[in-house]
Amino acid sequence: MANVLTTCPFCGSGCNLYLKVEGDTLTGVLPSTSHPVSRGRLCIRGWHAHEFVSHPDRLSYPLVRKNGSFERTSWDSALSLIAQRLPRGGDVGVVGSARASNEDNFALMKLARAVLGTDNLDFSARPQRIADLAALKTALGVTCATNSAPEIADADVITIVSAALVPEITMISSLVYEALNRGAKLALISPVATQLSDLAEVFLQPRPGTEPALLCALLKSIIDQGLMDSSLLDRNWDAYDQFVTGLSHFSLDNIEARTGVSPDAVARAARLCGGARKSTVLYSSGLAHHPAAASMATALANLVAITNHLGQPSMGIYPVARQNNFQGALDMGLAPGLLTGGRSLADADARAGFEQAWRCSLPQAAGKPLPDMLGSVKALYVMGADVISGAADPADARTRIEALDFMVVQELFMTPTAELADVVLPAAAYAEKDGTATCTDRRVQLLRKAVDAAGEARPDWQIIQDLAQRMGASWGYGDAAAIMAEIASLTPAYSGIAHRTLDAGWGTYWPSGNGAGERLQLKGLSLQPVDCRPAIEADAERPFVLMLDATAERWAGDATILHSDMLRRESQITAADFPAGYVEMHPDDAQESQLRQGFRVKLASAHGEAQVQLKLSPRVLPRTLAAPYHLREKLCGVFGGVADGQVEGHKVYQPVAVSVTVA
Numbered sequence: 001m002a003n004v005l006t007t008c009p010f011c012g013s014g015c016n017l018y019l020k021v022e023g024d025t026l027t028g029v030l031p032s033t034s035h036p037v038s039r040g041r042l043c044i045r046g047w048h049a050h051e052f053v054s055h056p057d058r059l060s061y062p063l064v065r066k067n068g069s070f071e072r073t074s075w076d077s078a079l080s081l082i083a084q085r086l087p088r089g090g091d092v093g094v095v096g097s098a099r100a101s102n103e104d105n106f107a108l109m110k111l112a113r114a115v116l117g118t119d120n121l122d123f124s125a126r127p128q129r130i131a132d133l134a135a136l137k138t139a140l141g142v143t144c145a146t147n148s149a150p151e152i153a154d155a156d157v158i159t160i161v162s163a164a165l166v167p168e169i170t171m172i173s174s175l176v177y178e179a180l181n182r183g184a185k186l187a188l189i190s191p192v193a194t195q196l197s198d199l200a201e202v203f204l205q206p207r208p209g210t211e212p213a214l215l216c217a218l219l220k221s222i223i224d225q226g227l228m229d230s231s232l233l234d235r236n237w238d239a240y241d242q243f244v245t246g247l248s249h250f251s252l253d254n255i256e257a258r259t260g261v262s263p264d265a266v267a268r269a270a271r272l273c274g275g276a277r278k279s280t281v282l283y284s285s286g287l288a289h290h291p292a293a294a295s296m297a298t299a300l301a302n303l304v305a306i307t308n309h310l311g312q313p314s315m316g317i318y319p320v321a322r323q324n325n326f327q328g329a330l331d332m333g334l335a336p337g338l339l340t341g342g343r344s345l346a347d348a349d350a351r352a353g354f355e356q357a358w359r360c361s362l363p364q365a366a367g368k369p370l371p372d373m374l375g376s377v378k379a380l381y382v383m384g385a386d387v388i389s390g391a392a393d394p395a396d397a398r399t400r401i402e403a404l405d406f407m408v409v410q411e412l413f414m415t416p417t418a419e420l421a422d423v424v425l426p427a428a429a430y431a432e433k434d435g436t437a438t439c440t441d442r443r444v445q446l447l448r449k450a451v452d453a454a455g456e457a458r459p460d461w462q463i464i465q466d467l468a469q470r471m472g473a474s475w476g477y478g479d480a481a482a483i484m485a486e487i488a489s490l491t492p493a494y495s496g497i498a499h500r501t502l503d504a505g506w507g508t509y510w511p512s513g514n515g516a517g518e519r520l521q522l523k524g525l526s527l528q529p530v531d532c533r534p535a536i537e538a539d540a541e542r543p544f545v546l547m548l549d550a551t552a553e554r555w556a557g558d559a560t561i562l563h564s565d566m567l568r569r570e571s572q573i574t575a576a577d578f579p580a581g582y583v584e585m586h587p588d589d590a591q592e593s594q595l596r597q598g599f600r601v602k603l604a605s606a607h608g609e610a611q612v613q614l615k616l617s618p619r620v621l622p623r624t625l626a627a628p629y630h631l632r633e634k635l636c637g638v639f640g641g642v643a644d645g646q647v648e649g650h651k652v653y654q655p656v657a658v659s660v661t662v663a
Contacts, residue, residue: 004450007437009430010045012321013171014439019450026050036150043170051564059426060455083470085406088117093373096123096334097384098323101435103483104460105332108383114358115468119367123334124385125323127370129288131647132297139301139528146316148518149441153178155314157276159187162286164551166195169320187269192626193619202269208547208655209535210259212292215299216530217255217266220247227274229308246529279309284320289550291654294646298528311521321440328438337366340491369649374400380407386415389557392651393642394633413559426457433459435480445507542657544625552628582615584626590616600663605656608637611663
């Protein structure tokens with residue numbers, strides 16, 4: 001039996017584990033005892049990370065659609081058909097994956113820009129994060145965590161906003177527990193309670209939609225209490241006067257009426273955050289899916305800036321990523337208008353480097369993000385992404401995909417998106433190939449091949465290279481390490497990163513040039529005004545405010561979870577109790593309305609209605625209802641459909657006033 005060290009394929013914690021191999025079969029996993037994040041521990045997903053790799057439903061040979069059904073075909077025939085039918089330029093869109101390796105995503109980006117000549121380029125998880133990352137870029141100049149994950153354990157104060165860290169990114173949440181055991185204080189801000197709520201020194205629970213106003217009141221209280229770092233006043237802050245003027249509209253005198261949070265609680269949170277010696281801020285999907293995600297991320301960037309909690313050990317901000325290589329996919333330039341390392345496609349020097357290395361001209365104009373691709377392109381090339389299941393409006397995405405002239409999907413399993421493809425290509429899983437992944441704190445780590453790929457499946461980069469050669473390119477990568485060498489040569493942040501050096505330890509942080517990548521030294525900080533729009537209010541006819549909770553059951557519907565026997569059973573426990581889907585209601589409201597757990601109820605808004613079951617939970621506030629995000633398609637009519645967020649391409653569901661009656 002052999003044990004092969006690799007990086008866990010699930011969340012962005014970046015845990016390392018050993019795959020147990022007998023013959024050519026994965027039989028289990030073991031945690032790495034010395035990895036700086038996992039340290040001998042794994043969450044339930046990590047303990048079962050081997051199961052989906054050998055599942056009998058794995059795609060194992062190419063498929064082509066003929067007369068409405070799939071038929072097995074050869075690799076040569078499949079790739080020749082794709083090369084013939086894929087259009088060039090703006091008529092084609094290319095979609096990568098936050099689960100694919102850096103090398104796979106880089107090869108896909110190169111295919112899009114150097115071979116297909118299109119900048120219609122994205123990855124499936126990014127549209128959910130467009131708004132908050134754009135806000136961080138404006139305020140801090142970065143779209144990533146500023147510090148390493150292990151530093152969380154040494155913070156004095158940890159502020160968590162709209163995040164359920166324990167189920168989403170479990171081993172990073174263990175660092176929070178470690179800090180609390182050491183004596184750190186926790187400030188938690190969320191419209192729904194989480195596993196960490198009872199441990200918080202201050203738990204601020206605003207009504208849904210009022211979070212930006214609460215964060216502005218927190219900033220105002222920090223300044224009013226003299227907790228802003230005075231040395232910052234000597235800096236040449238952009239928009240400082242506008243920032244302070246914007247906060248003048250917020251007062252602790254009316255914050256309870258606006259948000260439901262008491263002024264005393266806000267003032268205590270301000271003293272906690274502003275008075276800390278070492279303070280750090282974390283947020284995740286609950287904020288990213290919020291209609292005002294840009295405002296909230298701006299407020300948090302302002303928070304760490306005015307308290308001067310940046311650029312030092314255990315002082316920074318973490319936009320936590322749920323997928324194992326979300327940061328890597330972003331780093332590889334899988335976004336319209338961006339090259340690797342987050343550099344602009346319009347940057348003449350950056351463009352010149354790529355054009356010289358690739359001996360081609362890159363597309364000039366920025367392309368469309370994924371939500372806007374659908375309905376505007378004629379063909380789609382999808383690698384490792386279930387575009388339908390991941391869309392804000394799955395029904396609309398399905399309709400738009402059905403209207404395409406041609407679609408190719410590279411996948412592990414027959415997902416809802418793959419079912420609509422014209423050609424399906426079997427891809428190798430993480431345990432069947434070499435490569436790298438960049439976890440949520442910018443640590444680049446190795447993926448190591450443990451077993452041969454299922455059937456005729458191939459690594460994504462090899463598939464892409466074979467296709468590129470059929471379309472006239474002269475690529476010659478011999479392995480994934482050669483691709484990383486090209487990434488490092490074209491991407492300053494990844495300069496010096498190579499498979500052979502990563503093999504010696506627990507990876508490396510970017511920027512890696514001076515070995516100081518654990519913490520980013522930020523330049524060009526800019527305090528920004530926060531846009532606070534009025535939140536929805538309930539009324540006598542519709543006395544409840546319904547929200548979608550993006551932190552609840554975030555792994556529902558994930559193909560790798562569904563094809564891991566233990567994880568599938570765990571993920572379906574709640575569904576067994578609530579087969580019609582559920583909405584959470586405070587027990588006091590249920591008692592007043594004479595409703596019980598499990599009752600089938602009708603939710604009716606001004607837009608439409610839907611039926612679900614009732615789940616009683618003190619996690620939600622009175623007169624507030626929370627439904628898990630994966631029920632968005634069922635509840636779409638109640639919300640009046642998908643709305644545009646504050647940033648172009650960000651699709652959201654606005655909280656809505658509803659009535660609740662027995663169905």
